[in-house]
Amino acid sequence: MKGMTKPGTARQAIAACIVGGFLLGASAACSAENKGPQVSDTATSRPNSSESGPATASPSAGSTTAASAPPSGTSGSGESARPTPVATALSWKTYTDPAKTVSFELPQDWITQSVDTDAGALPGAVKVEVKDSAGKYVATLQTGLPPAEARPCSTGQARPYVVISSVPLDVPHSNGPDTIDPRVVFRVIQGYKFFGSYGITNMVAGADGHSCELRNRVQGPAGRGDYSFGDVAAVHAFAADEKVAPAKTFDTLDLAAKYVAHGSEFANVQRMLLSLKVNL
Template structure:
């Protein structure tokens, strides 16, 4: 059994446990497979009530400020391009590479990766690549050369509870420093009038004590290279009732979010795509 098999199987087990515990009104933290690349989890609260999402020292993507928090190990045993991994449902995969060969990633054969004009203010050589499914439905955007932007200030009374549903280590170039962790591929949910979920790569601490105003799907890039993002959106917040939620997803319960991660083919394929990202230093 490969390392990928191990963390995929353990990932599914942990999500089922996390969902069950959340529905029971208890909290679960640090579900892992002894450093074999499996996700670590935090979950709390029952549907319709506050989800405490207390940060776990073994899950830095949850925003733990515990001294000496371990970022976990790097997943191993990735499948070669063209072969489906356990958990992913696409039968065939292809590799996208930009003309300058600065980035590459795998995606299902029928998905579409298209280069578009980068945002104003990005660094020279910046890329913006949109990924859509076979029907043209938006899935994610890879952006490089983003000007560094610190996490905004967050008053205690404005912070919202959030939950890390999935967190898997990934090897990517990054800049360290205060408020950063080793890069992860995450699925996180923040609580507002509903539970709003988003996936992406990050090395930015989410918040403290399981609460945040804004969860950034950003990796602090090496010095002089700018930040980069590969996600459905770069920032996740608790939306107001009159705001457009998409491309984030809205769930009525944490159990629904767990099922999206654990049982849906879309997230399984997206997760593999995000984990396959390679960036030239």
């Protein structure tokens, strides 16, 4: 498996965890984008169950079917099996867009809403927002994204980052000098606080454990556009006067790791992201 960063970065990312006081008992919490635990998905669909709520997608905007409760326990990659956060939602459903190009599972009481695609999106592109039962924003799935260049990043501008969770994801993608195999990740970058974000990616984050931004984006097959699924398209070290949400903010690296290892929100989000199926 390819690494997320250039040679030596994994060791430096782990060192950054230690320097930052990240001393949790679960070693999986600081994975440095190495192979992580895979979460098996044994849910089976039951048709004819639609979403509810004011922001629910109508049949013309997408379909949703109910699914069984999430699996529990632990699973692993064989090379480094470790405990994984266990999703707390008891019942799940499946969202599928009308053209059946994408599908994913989400908790039964969460809401999906199709919204207008971004300017420049390819024909047939999909953009779906996910909110929890209280209407709080969770993530956005977008397909058909035109190629985008990373922001310029000089050595002096790059900030230390740490990969807290990284799990393989089987989706179509392109290969290049700055890509890896797709992953579901949670990463934090250090500024005046630690700024975190979850999403899918197959893009190299940075060199030597430093980056200007961490992009939640998968480069799709040639001519099919890129796609993303996460809370923000990219996370960077925000300035004090910038709006951070919906990215996450933590006072310490330890608190960011606890959000991943013990937070029910992340456990449910991770299962949702891992369930993504893409048919480009």
